[in-house]
Amino acid sequence: MSAALEQGAEERAESIRMIRDSAAGIAARGGDRKRIRALRFQAPGFDPAVLRQMGEQGWIGLRVPEEKGGAGLGMSEFCAVAEELGAALAPEPLVATALSAALLSAAGAERPLAGLLSGEKLVLTAWQEGPATLEAPGSADAPRLFIPVAGGADAFLVPVRQDRGLALRFQRREGADLTLDKTQDGGFYGTLRPLGGEVLAADVAEALDNALDEAALGTAAYLLGVMDQAFVLTLEYLRTRQQFGKPIGSFQALQHRAADLKIQIALSRASIDSAAALLDRAGAPRAARRAAVSRAKARASEAAMLVTKQAIQLHGGIGYTDEADIGLYLRKAMVLANQFGTAALHRRRFAAEAREDEV
Amino acid sequence: MTELNALSDEAFRAEVRRFVESEYPAELRNPQHRLHWDQGRAWFEKVKAKGWVAPGWPREYGGMGLSASKQIILIEEYERHGVARLPDHGVIMLGPLLIRFGTEAQRQRFLPRILAGEDIWCQGYSEPGAGSDLASLRTEAVLDGDHYVVNGQKIWTTLATDANWIFCLVRTDKTVKKQEGISFLLIGMNSPGVTVRPIINLALHDEFCEVFFDNVRVPRENLVGEPNKGWSMAKALLGFERIFLGSPRQSGYALARLKMLAERMGVIDEPEFQDRYTRLRLDLEDHKALYETFVAVLRRGESLGPDVSMLKLHQAELFQRITELMLEVAGENAGLLEPMGGNRDLHPSGQFIEARPTTIYGGSSEIQRGILAKNVLELPG
Numbered sequence: 001m002s003a004a005l006e007q008g009a010e011e012r013a014e015s016i017r018m019i020r021d022s023a024a025g026i027a028a029r030g031g032d033r034k035r036i037r038a039l040r041f042q043a044p045g046f047d048p049a050v051l052r053q054m055g056e057q058g059w060i061g062l063r064v065p066e067e068k069g070g071a072g073l074g075m076s077e078f079c080a081v082a083e084e085l086g087a088a089l090a091p092e093p094l095v096a097t098a099l100s101a102a103l104l105s106a107a108g109a110e111r112p113l114a115g116l117l118s119g120e121k122l123v124l125t126a127w128q129e130g131p132a133t134l135e136a137p138g139s140a141d142a143p144r145l146f147i148p149v150a151g152g153a154d155a156f157l158v159p160v161r162q163d164r165g166l167a168l169r170f171q172r173r174e175g176a177d178l179t180l181d182k183t184q185d186g187g188f189y190g191t192l193r194p195l196g197g198e199v200l201a202a203d204v205a206e207a208l209d210n211a212l213d214e215a216a217l218g219t220a221a222y223l224l225g226v227m228d229q230a231f232v233l234t235l236e237y238l239r240t241r242q243q244f245g246k247p248i249g250s251f252q253a254l255q256h257r258a259a260d261l262k263i264q265i266a267l268s269r270a271s272i273d274s275a276a277a278l279l280d281r282a283g284a285p286r287a288a289r290r291a292a293v294s295r296a297k298a299r300a301s302e303a304a305m306l307v308t309k310q311a312i313q314l315h316g317g318i319g320y321t322d323e324a325d326i327g328l329y330l331r332k333a334m335v336l337a338n339q340f341g342t343a344a345l346h347r348r349r350f351a352a353e354a355r356e357d358e359v
Numbered sequence: 360m361t362e363l364n365a366l367s368d369e370a371f372r373a374e375v376r377r378f379v380e381s382e383y384p385a386e387l388r389n390p391q392h393r394l395h396w397d398q399g400r401a402w403f404e405k406v407k408a409k410g411w412v413a414p415g416w417p418r419e420y421g422g423m424g425l426s427a428s429k430q431i432i433l434i435e436e437y438e439r440h441g442v443a444r445l446p447d448h449g450v451i452m453l454g455p456l457l458i459r460f461g462t463e464a465q466r467q468r469f470l471p472r473i474l475a476g477e478d479i480w481c482q483g484y485s486e487p488g489a490g491s492d493l494a495s496l497r498t499e500a501v502l503d504g505d506h507y508v509v510n511g512q513k514i515w516t517t518l519a520t521d522a523n524w525i526f527c528l529v530r531t532d533k534t535v536k537k538q539e540g541i542s543f544l545l546i547g548m549n550s551p552g553v554t555v556r557p558i559i560n561l562a563l564h565d566e567f568c569e570v571f572f573d574n575v576r577v578p579r580e581n582l583v584g585e586p587n588k589g590w591s592m593a594k595a596l597l598g599f600e601r602i603f604l605g606s607p608r609q610s611g612y613a614l615a616r617l618k619m620l621a622e623r624m625g626v627i628d629e630p631e632f633q634d635r636y637t638r639l640r641l642d643l644e645d646h647k648a649l650y651e652t653f654v655a656v657l658r659r660g661e662s663l664g665p666d667v668s669m670l671k672l673h674q675a676e677l678f679q680r681i682t683e684l685m686l687e688v689a690g691e692n693a694g695l696l697e698p699m700g701g702n703r704d705l706h707p708s709g710q711f712i713e714a715r716p717t718t719i720y721g722g723s724s725e726i727q728r729g730i731l732a733k734n735v736l737e738l739p740g
Binding site: 312 | 723
């Protein structure tokens with residue numbers, strides 16, 4: 001257990017506040033949407049300089065133990081950063097880099113880990129062989145799908161099933177058979193055909209299992225930032241847009257809808273916070289951890305889609321234009337709602353893992 | 360032209376079906392976006408050669424003079440085949456308005472050019488400050504000798520880049536109740552002072568535009584009907600539009616795509632999917648039945664009441680629910696910008712985005728619910 005996790009509750013809350021503030025310094029909430037537009041649909045789809053800043057802040061290695069060069073902080077801190085980046089719609093990868101950092105750390109691969117943690121090298125984990133899954137079968141040749149931010153990758157980590165377990169292979173970008181598909185949020189999904197490469201560790205099955213759970217929860221937190229900021233913009237619009245001689249936010253039908261959205265955002269936040277706290281607690285059983293993560297991601301995926309869809313509706317015609325920023329939040333939610341597990345997958349997993357007395 | 364009204368419904372339906380199946384360009388079936396004029400031009404020429412440009416207009420003005428029930432058959436067959444809408448505001452909106460409210464000189468001047476495809480019309484109603492509250496529109500037309508001088512801005516003008524004429528609602532009297540100071544004015548898009556700016560929408564397509572008027576001089580004879588009667592004239596034509604927006608076609612098309620997607624994703628036989636899919640199918644079947652009851656009203660030659668708002672409202676929300684299930688079923692493919700594997704039918708994110716504005720345009724769902732509550736249910740307030 002690291003020093004950070006042993007702090008008292010008040011100190012902990014204060015340090016999370018500070019992390020939020022520093023996140024806002026790099027990617028201000030609802031801040032620079034011109035920047036987001038300039039980066040979208042053109043590889044790599046993000047700004048490498050901002051990724052380096054994230055590395056300097058220690059966010060990529062936020063969950064990596066201090067003795068391995070990370071910050072050794074908890075999931076509550078990680079989710080706070082993810083939420084701030086979501087509210088800023090930052091396209092620079094936090095969740096995908098943290099996933100690779102966890103694997104490199106488990107594998108004891110010091111050199112690639114150092115490059116990744118500094119934000120200089122983008123190492124992405126190419127684990128997925130089908131849609132809507134959290135399982136990595138580790139086939140030798142099957143194409144690895146839906147690799148986020150693949151346009152900027154320097155190298156890939158490819159889990160491959162071998163005699164002793166799920167081995168971790170390191171494959172460089174040069175010479176890789178990689179294709180890119182644009183995503184609605186302006187980024188790219190990569191498809192990689194594995195070509196072998198150096199084996200970094202003989203078995204990372206357990207590390208990958210945990211890291212995918214943390215990625216799912218981190219994505220839920222990012223979605224929380226997305227929906228929360230979309231809601232802020234929508235409330236501003238309801239207060240200022242005039243029709244029939246008054247602000248449209250004075251119409252009861254719209255007031256009730258806004259109230260319902262607020263409830264979903266509050267439920268998402270509560271679900272994510274409690275899941276993060278559970279993951280940070282020493283000795284929490286695996287089933288309980290998995291159930292908590294699934295509860296949070298199922299909620300966040302559905303709530304983010306609901307809030308961003310309604311944000312468009314409440315903006316009316318202007319919401320359907322590409323130049324209105326509110327559409328950027330919907331596009332981001334469309335991509336992330338099904339990443340690291342769809343709501344349906346997480347509901348199934350929750351049902352399988354949760355004990356009735358814990359629900 | 361054979362006397363189409365004399366044909367039985369079945370014979371007429373067969374005739375329409377033969378026409379679209381042999382003449383309609385296959386690559387234009389069920390396009391994802393509204394067609395620009397140059398894209399649909401070849402099809403328009405075939406319709407024109409057949410004399411079928413204006414099904415609803417009387418024969419004396421070059422229309423087909425079709426009965427309401429035959430017009431409905433024509434629309435049904437077009438929709439069944441996936442025939443795209445051309446830029447058709449001249450045929451659907453302006454023609455009927457001129458025939459009902461225009462002068463004979465205006466009819467002789469404008470109607471033949473619509474039929475020939477020489478004039479393409481767009482509609483200038485909404486403004487940035489006048490959307491749901493359309494009657495608050497502020498684009499102003501001030502009489503100066505024999506001309507109106509027009510200043511202001513229209514928005515959501517569909518395919519204005521393709522049009523050489525625009526029919527507008529303009530304010531001609533600011534001293535009276537807002538609905539009573541509006542006139543109906545025809546403005547050449549090539550007049551000095553008219554500027555068009557396309558708007559890129561969420562589907563990254565450019566079918567909407569903004570149109571700006573800066574001291575545009577419009578001859579006085581381009582005013583339709585009496586000054587300050589434009590609002591009631593425009594409203595008289597709205598009911599017919601709402602039944603089109605309530606057609607089950609969009610939802611039926613989307614449901615077929617949902618099924619293809621579910622097959623591709625391997626979830627088609629899952630009980631949970633089947634239950635949700637069947638629920639949507641039932642919604643669609645019941646919607647078709649409801650639609651038929653409104654069609655029957657038109658067939659009898661009667662006009663539609665405010666309850667037609669139910670159709671538009673239900674179809675738009677059904678279309679959205681179908682495309683929302685597409686996103687859920689598609690997994691990570693839901694985030695892809697382009698169709699899956701280049702197959703236009705497998706494009707969940709595109710269909711989902713395409714469905715977003717249906718609850719906004721043509722009277723938003725909020726406005727439609729208000730109409731139902733006030734004008735149908737006669738609730739107070």
